[in-house]
Amino acid sequence: MAKQVTLTIDGKQVTVPEGTLVADAAKMAGIDIPVFCHHPKLEPVGMCRMCLVEIGRPVRDRATGQFVMENGAPKIQFMPKLETACTNKVEEGMVVLTRSQKAVEGQKGTIEFLLTSHPLDCPICDKGGECPLQNLTVAYGPGKSRFLYDEKMHLDKQVPLGELIWLDRERCIQCARCIRFQNEIAGDPVIGFDERGRATQIVSFSDPGFDSVFSGNTTDICPVGALTTSDFRFGARPWELQAHASICTQCPVGCNTTLNTRREAKSGGRIVVKRVMPRQNEDVNEIWICDKGRFAYHYTEGKQRLTRPMIRKDGKLTRASWDAATKLAAENFQKAKKNFVILASGRLSNEDLFNLKSLAEHADGKAYIYSHMGGGELTSLVGVGEGTNFGSMGAGTTIVVVASDLYEEAPVWYLRIKQAAARGANLIVMNARETKLDRYASFTVRYAYGDEVKAVSDLAKKGKIGDTFLKSENAVILYGSDGLGVSGSAALASACAKLLHDNGFTGRPNNGLIGVWGRANDQGAWEMGFEVEEDLAKAFKGKTVYIAGADPVADDPKLAKALEGAEFVAVQDVMTTATTEIADVVLPAQAFTEREGTLTSGERRVQRFYPAVPVTGEAKADFAITSQIARHMGIVLEGTSVSAVFDILAASVKSFEGLTYARLAEVRPQWPIVGRSDLYYGGTTYENTQGMGAQLSAAAGRGEKVSIPKVEKEALVRPKEKELLAVPVTKLYDRGTTILPSELLHERIGEAKVILHPETAKSLGVEEDQKVSVSFNGVNGEAAVKLTDTISVGVALIPRSMGLAIREPVAVKVK
Amino acid sequence: MGVFDPLLELLRGLGTTFKMALDKPVTYQYPEEKRPVRPRFRGRHVLKRYENGLEKCIGCSLCAAACPADAIFVEASENTDEKRFSPGERYASTYEINMLRCIYCGFCEDACPTEAIVLGDNYELSFYDRRSAIYTKEMLLEPVPSVEMTTPRKVEPGVFTRSVPEMKDPQD
Ligand code: SF4
Ligand code: SF4
Ligand code: SF4
Ligand code: SF4
Ligand code: FES
Numbered sequence: 001m002a003k004q005v006t007l008t009i010d011g012k013q014v015t016v017p018e019g020t021l022v023a024d025a026a027k028m029a030g031i032d033i034p035v036f037c038h039h040p041k042l043e044p045v046g047m048c049r050m051c052l053v054e055i056g057r058p059v060r061d062r063a064t065g066q067f068v069m070e071n072g073a074p075k076i077q078f079m080p081k082l083e084t085a086c087t088n089k090v091e092e093g094m095v096v097l098t099r100s101q102k103a104v105e106g107q108k109g110t111i112e113f114l115l116t117s118h119p120l121d122c123p124i125c126d127k128g129g130e131c132p133l134q135n136l137t138v139a140y141g142p143g144k145s146r147f148l149y150d151e152k153m154h155l156d157k158q159v160p161l162g163e164l165i166w167l168d169r170e171r172c173i174q175c176a177r178c179i180r181f182q183n184e185i186a187g188d189p190v191i192g193f194d195e196r197g198r199a200t201q202i203v204s205f206s207d208p209g210f211d212s213v214f215s216g217n218t219t220d221i222c223p224v225g226a227l228t229t230s231d232f233r234f235g236a237r238p239w240e241l242q243a244h245a246s247i248c249t250q251c252p253v254g255c256n257t258t259l260n261t262r263r264e265a266k267s268g269g270r271i272v273v274k275r276v277m278p279r280q281n282e283d284v285n286e287i288w289i290c291d292k293g294r295f296a297y298h299y300t301e302g303k304q305r306l307t308r309p310m311i312r313k314d315g316k317l318t319r320a321s322w323d324a325a326t327k328l329a330a331e332n333f334q335k336a337k338k339n340f341v342i343l344a345s346g347r348l349s350n351e352d353l354f355n356l357k358s359l360a361e362h363a364d365g366k367a368y369i370y371s372h373m374g375g376g377e378l379t380s381l382v383g384v385g386e387g388t389n390f391g392s393m394g395a396g397t398t399i400v401v402v403a404s405d406l407y408e409e410a411p412v413w414y415l416r417i418k419q420a421a422a423r424g425a426n427l428i429v430m431n432a433r434e435t436k437l438d439r440y441a442s443f444t445v446r447y448a449y450g451d452e453v454k455a456v457s458d459l460a461k462k463g464k465i466g467d468t469f470l471k472s473e474n475a476v477i478l479y480g481s482d483g484l485g486v487s488g489s490a491a492l493a494s495a496c497a498k499l500l501h502d503n504g505f506t507g508r509p510n511n512g513l514i515g516v517w518g519r520a521n522d523q524g525a526w527e528m529g530f531e532v533e534e535d536l537a538k539a540f541k542g543k544t545v546y547i548a549g550a551d552p553v554a555d556d557p558k559l560a561k562a563l564e565g566a567e568f569v570a571v572q573d574v575m576t577t578a579t580t581e582i583a584d585v586v587l588p589a590q591a592f593t594e595r596e597g598t599l600t601s602g603e604r605r606v607q608r609f610y611p612a613v614p615v616t617g618e619a620k621a622d623f624a625i626t627s628q629i630a631r632h633m634g635i636v637l638e639g640t641s642v643s644a645v646f647d648i649l650a651a652s653v654k655s656f657e658g659l660t661y662a663r664l665a666e667v668r669p670q671w672p673i674v675g676r677s678d679l680y681y682g683g684t685t686y687e688n689t690q691g692m693g694a695q696l697s698a699a700a701g702r703g704e705k706v707s708i709p710k711v712e713k714e715a716l717v718r719p720k721e722k723e724l725l726a727v728p729v730t731k732l733y734d735r736g737t738t739i740l741p742s743e744l745l746h747e748r749i750g751e752a753k754v755i756l757h758p759e760t761a762k763s764l765g766v767e768e769d770q771k772v773s774v775s776f777n778g779v780n781g782e783a784a785v786k787l788t789d790t791i792s793v794g795v796a797l798i799p800r801s802m803g804l805a806i807r808e809p810v811a812v813k814v815k
Numbered sequence: 816m817g818v819f820d821p822l823l824e825l826l827r828g829l830g831t832t833f834k835m836a837l838d839k840p841v842t843y844q845y846p847e848e849k850r851p852v853r854p855r856f857r858g859r860h861v862l863k864r865y866e867n868g869l870e871k872c873i874g875c876s877l878c879a880a881a882c883p884a885d886a887i888f889v890e891a892s893e894n895t896d897e898k899r900f901s902p903g904e905r906y907a908s909t910y911e912i913n914m915l916r917c918i919y920c921g922f923c924e925d926a927c928p929t930e931a932i933v934l935g936d937n938y939e940l941s942f943y944d945r946r947s948a949i950y951t952k953e954m955l956l957e958p959v960p961s962v963e964m965t966t967p968r969k970v971e972p973g974v975f976t977r978s979v980p981e982m983k984d985p986q987d
Contacts, residue, residue: 123875123928124891124905124978149981157976158904234891234905237876265890265909 007094022085022096023051027673027681033098034107034136035681036114036223037175038086040672041287042184045087048114048175050136052082052106058093067093082106104140111141117153117198118224119170127225129238132680133173153198161191161202162210163747164291165219165227169201172226178202178218185288187418187439188212202226208747213411213732216294220278220287221683231295231744232275236262244612245279245690247599248293249347249592250738252517253412254601254693255285255293258686259593259612271613273297273593279686282670283389284605284693287685290411292732292739297593299741300613304575306588307617317586322618322628329546329585330632332568333363336544339567340365344530345549346519347738349597350606351645352622353521354653355637356548357528359626362635368539369530370550372518372728372800372807373481375493376526379515380655381706382497383523383604384476385698387509390416390603395424397510398472400459402429403452403492404480404516407436408732410602413478413516426468430455432483432727433797434790442468449483449727449795449809450716456495460503475505480516483727483797485808486534491713498708507700514602518730518800524600527655527696537562544568547579548622549589551737554578556805557779572625577737588619595621596642598664600696606656607693608664655696665691719794719811724760726776726796726812734801752783752803754814757793761785764814774798776812779805852936857919859937860912862955863930865980868964870900870956871931873978874907881926886916896975898967903978910952914940928979 002017007025014029024040026033036048058067058074067074076095082103085096097103115137122128155169176193179202183189190206204210219227241260248255256279263271276297278289309325310317320328333340342360344353346369360367369376390413393399399417406414414437421427421440429437430445432452438444443465447455456477460466469475477496481489497513505511517523533539536552540562547569552559554577563569563582571583574591593612600606620628627639638645643661650656667688674682700706719725733739733749740749754774756764766772768787773780774796781804791797796814798806843850852858863871874891892908900906923932942948959965 119977120979123877124873124903128875234874234893236890237880239880240876265888266892 005090005092007090007092007096009096010098016090018090020090022053022055022088022090025090026085026096026098031098033085034140035086036132036173037177039177039221040682042177042180045176045180046084048173049084049110050107051085052110053085053103054078054097054100055083055088056095057091107140108142111137112145114173115145116147117170121171121225125171125225126228126233130679130684131225132223135680155201160209161204162208162215164230164295164744165210165215166230166233167202168226171224172202173224174200175223177221177223178227181218181221182212185415186212186214188214213290213292213407214288214415216291217288220685223680229294235274241274243686245610246592246612247607247609248289249520249599250292250296251410252515252520252522252602253285253410254520254599254605254607255289255412256281256607256688257289257293261612272301273613277684277686280670280674280688281692282391284601285412286391286416287674287683288412288415295744296739296742299575299738300591300593302575302741304741305616306573306575306580306586307619308588309618310586312584325585325587326625326628327632329570330629332544333546333629334633336365336567338364339543340546341539341543342367342546342548343370343536343550343552344525345370346517346522346525347549348521348622350521350524350528350600350649351597351642352548352626353525353528353530354645354649355623355626357530358637359630359635362630363633366539367530368533368536369522369525370552371522371532372486373515374486374490374532375479376515376522376532378493378497378708379513379523380527381699382501382506382513383698384512384514385509385604385701386695388512388603388695389510390420393420393423393425393474393510396473398426398428398469398475400428400430400475400477401437402456402477402479402496403431403482403484404478405431405435405482405729406478406516409480409516409730411732426472428465428469432792448792449725452484452488452492453495453713456492456499459499470503474508474510475500476510476512476514478514478516482729483809485728486532488713488808491711494708494711501706501708506706507698512698512700517602521599523602523604527600527653540566542567546570548572551577551579553582555801556807558805572622575737587625588617589622589625590615590619594619598646604696604698605693606659606664606696608691610690655698657697659694664693667692717809717811723811723813724794724796725809726798726806727809728800728806729797731799731802734799735803736801752781753786753799754783755786755788755791755797757791757795758787758789759793760796761787766814773815774804774812776806776810852938856936857921857934859914859935859940860923860955861933861935861957862910862952863933864957864959866960868959868966869902869975870906870966871929872907872910873901873903873929874905875928877926877928878923878932881922883920883922884916884918886913887911887923896970896972899970899975900966902975905978907952910955912950912955913948914950915945915948930982
């Protein structure tokens with residue numbers, strides 16, 4: 001523990017760790033010092049002068065270094081001028097006066113100055129009602145200004161910094177919180193100050209504007225309404241919004257969010273989600289979320305939502321009752337016997353997956369997870385468990401990231417690992433190409449596509465890198481699917497698990513394997529015992545298929561063909577997809593915004609989400625639909641209450657043992673303090689009052705004997721002449737069904753791409769942005785060429801879910 | 816008490832009756848005749864316009880926030896110079912007052928930063944059903960001074976950039 005320092009603030013004795021800033025020390029003691037530019041997550045700059053206080057320090061005798069005593073107490077000497085509480089660190093015996101007349105006058109003066117050019121915009125300002133400047137002006141301002149209204153500086157009021165974030169230059173108080181967030185925390189220095197004096201203004205110097213996946217966070221920490229999102233702009237006043245705790249369903253990080261809802265005339269009087277805000281969980285996402293989580297929630301409200309069950313009659317889908325639809329499905333499932341296949345996506349909650357898996361077990365069918373990645377059995381075996389938190393990793397911990405572009409696949413992990421590296425953790429980034437995380441790595445390892453397993457197996461033998469890895473106290477490995485298919489990633493997982501297991505990096509907090517999955521609850525599906533099938537087309541042929549939350553028909557023409565040849569197809573989803581179009585029975589499911597449940601994050605943290613808006617049409621929760629089908633088959637599955645399913649699940653799945661639904665809702669005090677009256681301090685991130693979740697135990701942590709099965713790696717693809725090696729990669733914004741309905745993101749999603757090295761392009765005779773035809777494995781398509789020299793020559797990267805159905809490395813012809 | 820005393824009382828009473836019969840009556844022959852209201856009377860609301868026809872309301876919802884009866888519902892949208900309703904960036908795309916809830920306290924008037932919502936002279940508020948007690952923006956808006964001043968309308972770009980006008984303190 002750091003050395004403790006005791007000081008007096010406003011007559012109150014406060015003991016805090018050495019190195020704490022006075023402003024933070026006061027906050028810890030419940031004393032508010034007004035701040036604008038200071039943010040507990042950012043380096044202090046002392047730009048706004050709002051935190052002026054009187055600071056006195058005990059006088060020391062020069063000769064002895066002892067305090068000079070006066071009337072039995074140390075003599076305190078105050079500085080002649082006010083000082084900033086946000087840049088001064090606490091010292092033993094310090095005396096701070098935050099409300100002395102001098103300090104109050106200083107604070108009044110600062111507000112008066114800040115407002116000299118501030119517009120009278122509160123009535124139309126999106127921040128009005130949750131604005132630190134409003135609040136602090138009322139609490140600490142002079143009430144009147146001596147400046148002339150007519151002399152206000154006028155600047156541009158509607159400046160799009162990119163298509164997601166708008167800037168009002170008049171409202172900006174030049175605190176640089178946004179710039180510092182981008183530089184220090186996000187590591188995307190794409191905005192900055194231009195001009196000087198009163199004309200100082202924020203500009204974006206990237207193309208496209210404000211090119212960062214964390215841009216939305218600046219609107220939370222901006223202490224005024226200068227930065228607003230185009231998604232919410234003028235959507236409602238903050239006090240009109242209801243807040244509902246939720247979990248982001250877009251990636252395996254599992255960021256805690258708050259859904260702000262309101263009844264809206266524009267939406268025909270329905271209650272709708274108006275914005276997604278981060279909810280503090282210092283163990284998961286701190287106070288941040290990425291832009292995908294913030295803006296890609298629109299699919300839940302789209303016109304394509306399924307509202308009632310349908311049955312195919314004479315080749316056409318017609319409306320049916322729940323009873324008829326589930327009965328038909330049940331009859332067919334029962335008839336199928338061993339030929340019954342369930343395909344579920346990691347978009348579903350733990351309870352849904354548990355019921356599906358139970359149904360498969362009772363009915364003697366197979367339960368597959370719809371994933372492009374394998375190796376999940378290993379993350380249950382030697383995965384990270386209770387007490388693991390990137391926030392507590394620093395010196396002594398090694399973090400290995402292999403075959404994953406975290407910035408694109410799990411942005412908030414990227415951000416937290418970057419922070420851990422800054423605290424001294426050893427970061428080893430292994431990939432066949434350069435990724436953004438390389439900049440913060442202690443070591444980078446480059447391998448050729450196909451050599452992932454070898455690279456990992458050799459890691460411990462690799463001189464300095466190996467030494468660092470072996471000598472560290474803790475180690476986690478995050479493995480992904482950059483350039484890998486199902487069997488490739490499964491082989492990689494096995495190599496990683498072996499490396500961890502052999503060197504004792506399992507079964508303890510901050511040790512173990514993490515999968516960078518494609519979907520939010522893939523880890524949950526693995527815990528439930530789902531398997532991944534490499535050749536789904538074969539698995540579907542002639543079978544009776546029950547698909548929940550997945551759209552294989554749109555993703556892959558081969559799967560579409562296979563499903564045509566299936567005996568019977570039941571599809572359960574929130575919206576109309578290409579797969580529901582070919583189904584024999586369509587079962588409408590509730591979106592995550594309409595129901596409650598739990599999700600398991602990649603760090604194996606189980607977290608609860610809560611209903612925010614009313615149910616669409618006749619839709620039911622997935623676990624309830626499965627239970628209703630099961631009942632027709634004579635199988636009893638809990639289908640009325642989520643917490644009851646969770647209890648059964650906790651009793652039957654080992655890693656969930658000991659968890660209760662209520663325990664997931666527990667919270668503990670967190671730092672920094674955010675939200676409500678403290679929003680001036682930590683930003684408009686919501687305070688966590690509805691649960692921080694709980695982590696699962698791993699087999700290794702439970703003391704079970706663990707043996708890592710060896711997985712054969714797939715045969716290397718050898719491109720012939722005039723062919724390239726094409727590998728799948730994941731992009732943050734793709735054409736997935738949960739992202740595409742958010743029109744705001746279309747510009748960032750773009751079109752189908754094939755990414756080449758400039759030299760490869762030259763030898764093929766193609767140029768940047770040129771449309772080329774791409775053919776592999778029976779797939780033919782068009783894509784635009786993008787060039788980058790961060791990849792190797794002779795390789796083509798093809799982003800997943802962008803129109804070209806690539807599942808594993810293949811040889812490709814580009815023309 | 817004398818024998819004639821009751822009679823006297825009766826005549827005195829009749830005297831008042833006759834006197835009043837000759838007096839000018841105070842009754843208004845409503846609805847043919849309407850009683851004028853006082854300057855500070857608080858009747859049905861009106862949404863005001865500027866002289867140039869633009870709506871004063873900027874959709875800020877402060878009236879709705881101030882309303883103790885939760886009678887007002889406001890929803891805002893963004894203005895453009897192509898389709899301008901009010902000065903500045905924001906206008907009320909939906910504005911409704913439920914007259915059955917309203918207690919005519921005038922708090923909305925006080926809260927409004929642009930003097931857009933004003934409690935007017937109209938007190939004739941009776942309805943056959945609850946739904947028709949909800950006044951929409953169209954019903955509350957003052958008529959435009961002339962046809963070419965209707966909203967929304969196309970305006971010269973960059974002129975109407977300020978939502979909140981400079982105002983004097985109210986005089987009455
Ligand atoms: S930033 Fe705050 S003080 Fe400034 S106009 Fe907006 S709400 Fe008002
Ligand atoms: S835009 Fe906001 S966060 Fe950025 S400098 Fe201005 S006031 Fe600060
Ligand atoms: S007069 Fe009072 S009760 Fe009526 S709408 Fe205005 S604020 Fe509400
Ligand atoms: S009437 Fe006034 S207070 Fe109400 S929304 Fe319009 S501008 Fe705001
Ligand atoms: S100078 Fe201390 S908060 Fe800005």
